[in-house]
Each structure stands twice: as structure tokens, then as C-alpha cells.
Amino acid sequence: MITRLQAIWLTFGLFILIGVGVIALKAAPHIPILAGIMILLAFGFFKRISWSTMEQGMRQGISAGIPSIFIFLLVGILIAVWIASGTIPTLMVFGFELFSTRFFLVTVFVVCAIVGTSIGSAFTTAATVGLAFLGIGEALGYNPALVAGAIVSGAFFGDKMSPLSDTTNLAPAISAVDMFAHIRNMMWTTIPAFVVTVILFLALETEPTKAANTTSFISTLHAHAHISWLTLLPVLVLFLVGFKKVPAIPSLLAGIVAGIIILFASAPHTSPADLIQIMQSGFKSETGVENIDRLLTRGGLESMLSSAALIFLALGMGGLLQALGIIEQLMGALAQFVQTTGKLIASTALTAIGVNFLIGEQYLSIILPGQTFAGHFDKLGLERKNLSRVLEDAGTVVNPLVPWGVSGVFLSGILQVPTVQYAPFAFFCLLCPVITIITGFANIGITRITKREHATM
Numbered sequence: 326m327i328t329r330l331q332a333i334w335l336t337f338g339l340f341i342l343i344g345v346g347v348i349a350l351k352a353a354p355h356i357p358i359l360a361g362i363m364i365l366l367a368f369g370f371f372k373r374i375s376w377s378t379m380e381q382g383m384r385q386g387i388s389a390g391i392p393s394i395f396i397f398l399l400v401g402i403l404i405a406v407w408i409a410s411g412t413i414p415t416l417m418v419f420g421f422e423l424f425s426t427r428f429f430l431v432t433v434f435v436v437c438a439i440v441g442t443s444i445g446s447a448f449t450t451a452a453t454v455g456l457a458f459l460g461i462g463e464a465l466g467y468n469p470a471l472v473a474g475a476i477v478s479g480a481f482f483g484d485k486m487s488p489l490s491d492t493t494n495l496a497p498a499i500s501a502v503d504m505f506a507h508i509r510n511m512m513w514t515t516i517p518a519f520v521v522t523v524i525l526f527l528a529l530e531t532e533p534t535k536a537a538n539t540t541s542f543i544s545t546l547h548a549h550a551h552i553s554w555l556t557l558l559p560v561l562v563l564f565l566v567g568f569k570k571v572p573a574i575p576s577l578l579a580g581i582v583a584g585i586i587i588l589f590a591s592a593p594h595t596s597p598a599d600l601i602q603i604m605q606s607g608f609k610s611e612t613g614v615e616n617i618d619r620l621l622t623r624g625g626l627e628s629m630l631s632s633a634a635l636i637f638l639a640l641g642m643g644g645l646l647q648a649l650g651i652i653e654q655l656m657g658a659l660a661q662f663v664q665t666t667g668k669l670i671a672s673t674a675l676t677a678i679g680v681n682f683l684i685g686e687q688y689l690s691i692i693l694p695g696q697t698f699a700g701h702f703d704k705l706g707l708e709r710k711n712l713s714r715v716l717e718d719a720g721t722v723v724n725p726l727v728p729w730g731v732s733g734v735f736l737s738g739i740l741q742v743p744t745v746q747y748a749p750f751a752f753f754c755l756l757c758p759v760i761t762i763i764t765g766f767a768n769i770g771i772t773r774i775t776k777r778e779h780a781t782m
Contacts, residue, residue: 386644441483
């Protein structure tokens with residue numbers, strides 16, 4: 326049986342190993358995580374844990390990520406089809422015409438927040454309007470990491486607050502709370518985080534360094550892509566299926582089919598073989614303008630295979646950590662420090678953050694702390710909606726900050742900006758866990774069970 330001290334030292338060693346590989350050596354996380362798996366397996370054999378137990382743990386960890394991997398592959402295809410059909414180029418052109426470049430970063434954050442809340446998917450928001458904003462930012466001379474930070478902040482505002490989002494349904498379900506009571510209660514931390522994020526992006530606004538080139542950028546897009554309101558039909562389809570609460574995979578398939586229809590309507594010379602090549606290997610832009618070609622040469626199923634491999638490894642390591650009892654020991658250690666409201670909320674938040682970094686899975690960062698600390702909230706006379714709020718503040722929005730987390734892998738692959746580069750500018754995601762811990766110690770927005778309710782529990 327693994328001891329608590331061994332669990333702490335192993336966790337500390339894994340963080341150093343992966344951190345040195347990803348941050349210091351600037352390596353992709355794949356090999357550092359594989360090295361971590363090898364260390365955990367060696368430790369398991371040393372503790373005489375059977376191979377079948379460890380293998381089963383890895384299988385269970387990986388199985389939790391299969392839907393996410395399938396979504397990754399579909400998003401890669403969707404991006405390629407939407408570029409080929411003119412949908413994403415049209416979003417770029419209309420973005421230049423409709424939005425103020427003077428407040429570009431704030432616009433990116435707010436629009437992505439609105440879209441994310443409307444469709445309930447951070448992934449789809451980042452892969453569609455987010456990708457278009459990244460292209461506009463490139464044309465205006467903005468640091469791609471800064472624009473990506475604004476995209477991620479807005480997309481995960483929507484992922485956290487939308488009643489259509491999986492996590493917005495999961496957190497109150499785990500906590501046994503009404504979903505709309507949960508959303509209202511999140512305002513205590515979400516509104517301050519939103520306001521501070523807007524202020525920070527305003528402070529970072531600069532005059533576009535390439536504003537003079539935007540006319541040339543737009544004219545090149547008009548010359549080489551089909552720019553029309555018609556090409557926005559796939560976007561409308563995604564909004565409609567989102568409002569109908571259609572699951573992510575059927576929604577993406579609907580978006581892909583809509584994009585294919587627009588592609589054949591706008592470019593009838595496209596052959597079935599061309600379409601298969603685009604879906605498989607991605608769209609290849611050949612405008613002759615380096616910046617545009619770099620932005621629009623992307624997508625395809627193959628572009629997501631590296632991300633899928635990383636998720637496979639990260640979730641396998643997470644499953645191994647659970648099979649060895651390391652996660653259980655770590656959560657047990659944190660559960661000792663829950664005598665006060667502030668300590669309970671801080672412990673729950675830190676556990677959610679830790680699960681994100683150790684396992685890399687957004688849902689487990691909500692489920693495991695929720696199951697561990699629910700009883701402690703009851704003992705202190707705190708309403709469960711306090712728990713569900715913390716799970717969103719430190720679980721949902723932290724996952725995109727983890728280079729080997731499901732969201733971090735997806736976003737860095739789609740936006741082609743490494744997680745460690747955009748994370749410092751994902752202000753909303755950074756602020757939420759900090760604010761939730763502060764409100765816990767300051768007793769702000771903390772609702773308590775009435776004596777009558779407490780007596781009936």
C-alpha cells in the first residue's frame with residue numbers, strides 16, 4: 326500500500342520531470358509524460374502491485390478521454406472544411422469590418438464569451454470565431470499569444486456559464502444543486518473576474534502595428550476565398566444545434582456537413598477526391614502571401630493526431646495515478662485541512678487544480694473533488710452551491726492552462742500557440758480560482774444552510 330508521504334514525493338517528482346521537459350527544455354509534453362508513466366510503473370512493481378491492476382487503471386483513464394479524442398478529430402476536419410468553403414475567411418473579413426481595432430483584445434474576449442455562452446462549447450468557439458480572430462490579430466500585428474489568451478478567456482467564460490455546457494451541468498449534478506441556482510451563484514466570482522479581465526486587456530491595447538496592411542489582407546482573402554454571407558450558414562447550423570442541446574459530436578458532424586454543402590456550392594469544381602484530401606490532410610492555402618498562407622494552411626484529421634496521442638498518454642498516466650492510490654492519498658491529505666470555510670474552499674479549489682495537472686481531465690477535476698468534499702460542506706453548514714461554484718472556478722477554467730490537459734492540448738493544436746505562451750494572458754482562467762479562494766476566506770457570497778434545513782439533513 327502506498328503511503329501518503331510516498332504519494333507526495335512521487336507527485337512532486339512528476340511535476341519537476343514534466344515541468345523541466347515542457348518549460349525548461351521547451352519539449353512537447355509527450356516524452357516527459359511517457360517518462361512519468363515509466364517511473365510510476367517501476368514504482369508499482371516495487372510495491373508489488375500487479376501489472377493487471379496498473380493496466381486496468383490506464384485503460385480506465387484512457388477510456389474517459391475517448392469522446393474528447395473523437396471530438397478533436399472532428400474539429401480538425403471541421404476547420405479544414407470551413408476554410409475551404411470560405412466560412413473562416415468570411416468571419417475574418419467581416420471581423421475587420423464590424424469590430425473596432427482600437428479595442429481589439431476586449432472585443433475578442435467579449436465576443437468569444439458571448440459565442441461560448443450561446444453554444445456552450447469552448448472548443449467550438451476557439452476553433453471557429455477564435456481562429457478568425459487569431460487571423461485578424463496577425464494582420465494587425467498583435468502578439469499571437471496575447472490574442473490566444475483573449476480567445477481562451479472568452480471561450481471558457483462561456484464553458485463555465487452556459488446552461489448548454491457539459492461542465493455547467495456536471496458541477497451542480499455532482500453537488501446536488503439546481504443548475505440555474507448554480508449559475509446565479511457563480512456571479513459572485515465570475516463578474517469580478519470578467520471586469521478585471523476587461524481592464525487588463527484594455528491596459529494591454531496598443532495601436533495596431535500593421536493597420537496599413539489590412540486592406541491588402543482583406544483584398545487577398547476576397548481574391549482567393551469565397552467571401553459571402555452564404556458561407557456563414559455552417560455557423561448558423563452550429564448555433565441552432567447548440568440551442569437544441571444536441572451533443573458535441575452530432576453538432577460537429579452537422580457543422581462539417583453544412584461546410585461541405587457550401588464548399589460544393591461555392592466551388593463546384595471541387596472533386597470528391599479533393600474533399601477527402603482536405604478532410605484528411607487539411608486545407609493548403611496558396612495565396613502567395615506568407616502571413617495568410619500560414620494562417621489558413623491548417624486543419625484536417627492528421628493535424629489532430631499528435632494531440633490525440635498526448636491525451637492518450639496523459640489520461641493513461643492519470644489512470645495509473647488512481648490505480649496506485651496516489652490521487653486518493655493526496656485528496657485525503659487535503660481533506661484534513663477543512664475546519665473552516667476558507668480552508669474548505671481553498672482545499673477544494675487546490676484539489677481541483679491538482680487533479681487538472683495530474684490527470685489532465687476536466688470532468689475528473691470536477692467529479693473527484695466534488696465527491697471528496699461534499700460531506701465537509703454539509704458539516705460546516707454550507708449550501709452545496711458553494712461547492713459547485715468552486716468546482717467550476719478551479720476545475721473547468723484551469724484545464725486550458727495545463728499543457729498536457731485535454732483543453733490545453735486542443736487549444737494549442739488549434740491556435741498553434743503553445744499553452745505556456747498563452748496561459749499568462751488567459752486572465753479570466755487565472756483569476757477565477759484566485760477569486761474563489763479569496764471569497765472563501767473573506768466570507769463573500771458564501772450561503773449557509775438555515776438551522777431548519779440543517780436539522781432535516
